[in-house]
Amino acid sequence: MTSAILVGGRFSVFHSWGDDGFAGSSPTTSVLDPFGNVLGVTYNPHYLDVLAQVRA
Secondary structure, three states, X not given: OHHHHHXXXXXXXXXXXXXXXXXXXXXXXXXXXXXXXXXXXXXXXXXXXXXXXXXX
16 A cells, blocks of 8 residues: 555654545545655545556
């Protein structure tokens, strides 16, 4: 997962929501970068499906 990669670097978890509660259950989290910026990270499997169709 992307947030795990970020936290493994110089980012720290700001808030982890897990499932966003919407249909499709996209896990979300927020990380804090070394400069104090909060970045939202989500995993959207629907986007990956659409991207694969466009590239085919």
